[in-house]
Structures are given as structure tokens and as C-alpha cells.
Amino acid sequence: MKITKEEVLYVANLARLDVDKVLIDKFAGQIGTILEYVDTLKSVDTQGVTPTSHAIFLTNAFREDDEKQSVDSDSALSNAPKKEDGNFIVPKVINS
Amino acid sequence: MKLYELTIKKAHMLLKKKEISSQELTRAVLDRIDAVEEHVGAYITLDSEMALAQAKIADKEISRGNILPLTGIPLAIKDLMCTKGLRTTCASRILENFVPPYDATVVKKLKTQGAVIVGKANMDEFAMGSSNEHSAIKLTHNPWDLTRIPGGSSGGSAAAVAADMCIGSLGSDTGGSIRQPASHCGVVGMKPTYGRVSRFGLVAFASSLDQIGPLTKDVTDCAMLMNVISGYDSADSTSVPEDVPDYTSFLEDDLKGMVVGIPKEYSAAKGLDPDVSHAVKHAVEKIQAMGAGCVEVSLPHTEHAVAAYYVIAPSEASSNLARYDGVKYGYRDKNKKSLMEMYKSTRSRGFGPEVQRRIILGTYSLSAGYYDAYYGKASQVRTLIIEDFKNAFESCDVILSPVAPTPAFKIGEMVDDPLTMYLSDVFTLSANLAGIPGMSIPCGFSSKGLPIGLQMMAKHFEEGKLFKVSYNFEQATDFHKKKPNL
Numbered sequence: 001m002k003i004t005k006e007e008v009l010y011v012a013n014l015a016r017l018d019v020d021k022v023l024i025d026k027f028a029g030q031i032g033t034i035l036e037y038v039d040t041l042k043s044v045d046t047q048g049v050t051p052t053s054h055a056i057f058l059t060n061a062f063r064e065d066d067e068k069q070s071v072d073s074d075s076a077l078s079n080a081p082k083k084e085d086g087n088f089i090v091p092k093v094i095n096s
Numbered sequence: 097m098k099l100y101e102l103t104i105k106k107a108h109m110l111l112k113k114k115e116i117s118s119q120e121l122t123r124a125v126l127d128r129i130d131a132v133e134e135h136v137g138a139y140i141t142l143d144s145e146m147a148l149a150q151a152k153i154a155d156k157e158i159s160r161g162n163i164l165p166l167t168g169i170p171l172a173i174k175d176l177m178c179t180k181g182l183r184t185t186c187a188s189r190i191l192e193n194f195v196p197p198y199d200a201t202v203v204k205k206l207k208t209q210g211a212v213i214v215g216k217a218n219m220d221e222f223a224m225g226s227s228n229e230h231s232a233i234k235l236t237h238n239p240w241d242l243t244r245i246p247g248g249s250s251g252g253s254a255a256a257v258a259a260d261m262c263i264g265s266l267g268s269d270t271g272g273s274i275r276q277p278a279s280h281c282g283v284v285g286m287k288p289t290y291g292r293v294s295r296f297g298l299v300a301f302a303s304s305l306d307q308i309g310p311l312t313k314d315v316t317d318c319a320m321l322m323n324v325i326s327g328y329d330s331a332d333s334t335s336v337p338e339d340v341p342d343y344t345s346f347l348e349d350d351l352k353g354m355v356v357g358i359p360k361e362y363s364a365a366k367g368l369d370p371d372v373s374h375a376v377k378h379a380v381e382k383i384q385a386m387g388a389g390c391v392e393v394s395l396p397h398t399e400h401a402v403a404a405y406y407v408i409a410p411s412e413a414s415s416n417l418a419r420y421d422g423v424k425y426g427y428r429d430k431n432k433k434s435l436m437e438m439y440k441s442t443r444s445r446g447f448g449p450e451v452q453r454r455i456i457l458g459t460y461s462l463s464a465g466y467y468d469a470y471y472g473k474a475s476q477v478r479t480l481i482i483e484d485f486k487n488a489f490e491s492c493d494v495i496l497s498p499v500a501p502t503p504a505f506k507i508g509e510m511v512d513d514p515l516t517m518y519l520s521d522v523f524t525l526s527a528n529l530a531g532i533p534g535m536s537i538p539c540g541f542s543s544k545g546l547p548i549g550l551q552m553m554a555k556h557f558e559e560g561k562l563f564k565v566s567y568n569f570e571q572a573t574d575f576h577k578k579k580p581n582l
Contacts, residue, residue, distance in 0.1 A: 007460075011459050011463060012452075012456055013440075014459050014463065015418075015443075015459040016418075016421070016436075016440050016443055017440060017444050017447075017456065018440040018441055018443075018444040019452065019456075023449065027452075027453060027456065030514055031453060031457055031460070033515050034406060034457060034514065034518070035457075035460075037403055037515055038403045038406060038407055038470065038474075040400065040403050041400055041403050041407075041474060042473070044397070044400055044473075044476075044480065046473060046476035046477065046480070049476040049479050050479055051475030051478070051479060052475055052476075052478040052479045053304060053475055054304050055290050055304065055478075055482060055532075056290050056291045056334070056531050056556065058291065058334065063330045071197055071198060075197035076424075078195065078197055079193075079195060079197075079424070080423075080424060081422055081426070081427070081428035081430070082428070082430070090438070091432065091433060091435045091437075091438050092434075093435050
């Protein structure tokens with residue numbers, strides 16, 4: 001097996017996912033198969049090759065720092081699952 | 097001819113001559129949707145009231161003599177481009193009730209022209225898929241054979257055009273998501289050069305690969321839509337400040353001096369269906385007969401493109417999709433007491449299996465200890481793929497190839513076999529890795545009557561050459577005029 005169930009659970013936790021117990025074996029198998037296929041990249045000689053993260057030649061994208069209308073607070077909050085007094089409400093983060 | 101069967105160009109001419117009104121045209125399209133949507137399932141959200149209101153405004157403008165190429169034309173928008181006040185779900189439970197407070201730049205451009213937005217088209221969740229089977233909302237069926245997939249991820253957009261449920265549409269393409277469904281549904285689709293069309297307001301999947309483009313009934317309509325959506329946008333720092341030519345000026349009758357290239361590695365691709373191979377070969381001969389030169393070219397790293405892509409795209413996705421945390425918008429599991437439990441439960445319930453699989457794959461590729469072997473290596477192979485295209489375009493103007501190795505497959509056939517599904521993207525995803533433009537146009541039918549597409553690719557910002565070759569081919573054939581029986 002290219003990737004174990006435990007490794008999938010570890011990575012899922014990093015990605016803040018709580019993978020369904022029923023799905024975990026299936027996922028490990030499928031992701032393992034994909035990773036085995038991806039390993040064919042090892043056969044490519046990439047000595048000294050510069051990696052590409054962006055296919056178009058563009059460097060810094062500057063613009064004038066003009067004042068512009070932005071989304072107002074009511075609109076920004078319009079899709080919030082929970083809100084109060086102009087704030088997003090989340091479960092308590094720090095326990096006293 | 098029924099009004100809903102019109103192309104953008106013909107509808108525009110009739111609107112201009114005041115032989116039809118936008119309200120008549122929009123009603124005809126809405127009636128068509130009423131008649132066939134239960135079989136095709138192309139739309140996630142329809143807003144007929146709003147569409148008719150937009151049509152009424154368009155008619156008023158036209159009566160005053162103000163008509164632009166898209167004024168009063170009913171269009172479908174893939175459900176991952178933000179439409180102010182109109183639900184944008186990305187075909188995901190996590191965004192099921194998301195109503196954007198702003199328009200994507202492309203949507204704003206369509207609205208400025210006075211186009212009519214009929215509704216939001218179905219897709220694979222977060223554009224991850226080649227069949228639309230990964231939509232969390234509904235299934236879309238191929239109008240040519242309802243037991244088959246329409247392709248993906250812009251399957252709803254392609255099916256809506258093929259079934260005359262809109263006059264034209266917009267999709268997005270990260271690894272073939274416009275070209276492959278266009279091919280499977282027998283319509284025209286273009287993925288423009290990376291940076292040609294603004295991505296502002298497009299829900300991000302893989303930011304270095306995503307690009308918005310048109311799906312239309314013919315090549316002329318594709319050029320007309322490209323004229324409107326292309327151009328620099330200061331809201332998208334990756335959009336390129338290059339002048340936009342009038343793409344309709346490339347629709348002329350001459351292929352002399354044009355050289356097409358045939359990649360030798362593509363014909364050796366595993367699993368290439370004989371009907372597809374035959375149709376593409378025939379198309380190449382036809383283009384040669386019209387005066388174009390033809391050379392064999394080599395893209396030696398083709399066999400590694402799928403592997404590189406399925407490291408890079410999920411890596412970027414795992415980072416982009418981190419924003420769905422149940423805090424600012426979208427679904428939240430409200431039963432969880434701690435913040436961490438809320439995050440995890442929200443994301444696991446909100447995302448479907450394919451999205452979770454890709455997030456895990458991407459997170460793994462980027463994680464400590466694996467970064468160099470996976471993401472780093474794939475990014476180097478990406479450079480080699482770009483070099484391949486640079487070399488190939490030294491001896492040709494346009495590269496011709498199949499779009500997909502097979503015609504549309506049966507619904508359910510590959511749903512539990514992600515790797516096989518990924519491998520079917522072999523011909524299309526290199527264009528995204530290299531950022532070059534690609535196009536699919538109808539070039540034949542399989543023995544079962546399923547549409548087959550021809551792919552054309554050109555250098556960065558040379559969409560004009562794609563329009564020239566595709567227009568000439570279209571003039572000499574009638575594949576694009578055939579309609580599915582619904």
C-alpha cells in the first residue's frame with residue numbers, strides 16, 4: 001500500500017477534514033493508486049530544471065492606490081452562518 | 097427554425113432588424129427549458145422572472161437604437177461564476193445557499209452588454225471532474241444519449257447549448273473542463289490563454305490553471321463571446337495587460353500559409369477509441385486539403401502530463417479550499433461546540449468525496465517531507481511540458497489532436513475509478529499546465545451517433561489562429577448543424 005489508513009487520517013486532520021469511517025479504506029486505496037501513478041514522475045530527469053508555478057510571464061502587478069468603493073459591511077455579512085452586531089460569530093476559541 | 101435554435105449572431109441580426117424581441121427570444125428559451133430540463137438536467141438555478149425583466153430592459157434599449165452584440169441574448173453561466181443576488185453553489189453542499197454580494201468581472205461585462213442571464217449551469221463540484229457525476233446537486237445527462245455523461249466539469253453549460261436551452265454559455269477550464277464537455281456534446285468550446293479573461297469572481301479551484309471561456313453553437317458565436325469577456329482587469333493580478341483583437345476579424349476564408357502540427361505522442365496514446373482516431377484523422381486531411389501545411393511535431397513529456405497535473409491541481413485546490421471553514425459564508429455544522437470540531441465537521445459534511453479526495457492528495461503533496469518529491473517535481477515537469485510546446489510551435493501554428501480518447505461514456509461507468517477518469521484528460525490538461533489557448537470543435541460522430549471533437553492549440557495569445565482554422569473547417573463541414581433528438 002502506497003499510503004496507509006493512518007497517513008490518510010493524519011493528512012485529513014491537517015486539511016481539517018473528519019473523513020467518514022466508512023470512506024477511509026476506500027480513500028486510502030484510491031489515493032494510493034493515484035500516488036503510485038504519480039511516482040512515474042521520478043523517471044523524468046529534472047536535474048537543473050527551474051520549477052514553474054505560473055505559466056505566463058508576469059512579474060509584479062502594480063496599480064494606483066486609489067480609494068474605491070468596497071463591499072459594505074451588511075453585504076459582507078449577508079452569507080454569514082451566524083452574526084451579531086456586525087460581527088461573525090464563531091464557537092468559543094479560548095477556554096478560560 | 098425555432099427561436100431557441102438561433103445562434104448568437106443570427107439572433108443579434110434579427111433583434112437589430114426588430115424582427116424579433118428579446119422577450120420573445122427569452123420566452124422561447126425558457127419554454128424549451130421547461131420542455132427538456134427534466135431529461136437533461138442542465139441547470140442548478142433558473143430565474144425566469146429576472147431573465148424576462150432583463151429581456152424587457154434589452155428591448156427598451158434596442159428600441160432606442162442601442163444594441164451591442166450580446167444585447168438581449170439569453171445565456172447560461174456555469175455555477176461557479178458569482179452573480180450578484182443569484183445563488184452560486186459551485187454544485188457543492190458547502191455553498192448551496194450562497195448568494196454573492198457582487199458580480200464576477202465576466203458577468204458584469206455580459207450585463208453591461210445587456211445580455212440576459214437565464215440561469216446557472218450544473219457542473220462537477222468545485223469543477224473537479226470530467227463527467228458532472230460529482231455534482232452534489234443533480235445529474236446532467238448528455239442530450240445525444242441520456243444514459244451518458246455530458247462531460248465535465250462544464251457539463252451543464254455544454255448540455256444547455258447542445259439542447260438549445262440557451263443561445264450560448266460560459267464555462268471554466270482547469271484541465272479540459274470546457275473542451276471535453278464541448279466535445280462530448282457536439283458544441284464549440286474555447287479555453288483562452290491564461291490571463292486573457294479575468295478570473296475575478298470565479299470560485300477558485302487551481303489558480304494557476306483556471307480560465308473562463310465560451311461554449312457556443314458555432315465558431316462565430318465563440319469569437320463574439322470572446323470579444324466581450326477578454327481583457328485586462330485590475331481586480332485580477334494575473335490578468336494580462338495585452339490588447340484584445342476583434343476575434344471575428346479572424347473568421348476569413350483562407351488557410352494558405354498556415355501550418356498545423358500533429359503530435360506523434362498523441363496518436364500512440366493508450367485507449368484511443370478507433371472512431372475518435374478516424375474522425376480526427378479525417379479532420380486533419382480536410383484542413384490540409386483546404387491549403388494548410390502539415391508537419392509531425394513531438395511533445396515528448398506528454399506521458400507525464402497527467403501525473404504532473406494531478407499533483408499541481410490538487411495542491412492548489414487544497415490551499416484554495418481552505419477558505420471554506422463555516423465562518424464567513426456557506427454551510428456550518430452548528431451542532432459542534434469547539435471551533436476545531438466545527439471546522440472539521442463543516443468541511444466533511446459540506447464537501448463531497450471527490451473534493452475531499454483531492455484536498456487530501458494536495459495536502460499530502462505539499463506536506464513536510466513530500467513537498468520536493470511531489471509538488472516540487474511536478475512543477476519542474478511542468479517547465480519541461482512548456483518547453484515541449486515552445487519547440488513544437490517553432491514548426492507549426494496550430495497543434496491538432498483529439499479532445500478526449502473516447503466519446504461520452506455511460507453514467508456510473510467510471511465513478512469509482514478516479515485514476516481512469518483522470519487519465520481521460522490526457523489530451524487537454526497540458527494546455528492548462530502551459531497556459532496556452534485550446535479549442536474544441538465538432539469533427540464527427542461515433543458509430544453510436546455520439547459527437548466527437550477536434551482539439552486545436554496555439555501559442556499564448558494566438559486565439560486568432562484557432563478561430564481561423566476552426567472557422568474554415570466549420571464552413572466546409574456540417575457537424576455543428578446536427579441536433580440531438582430530444
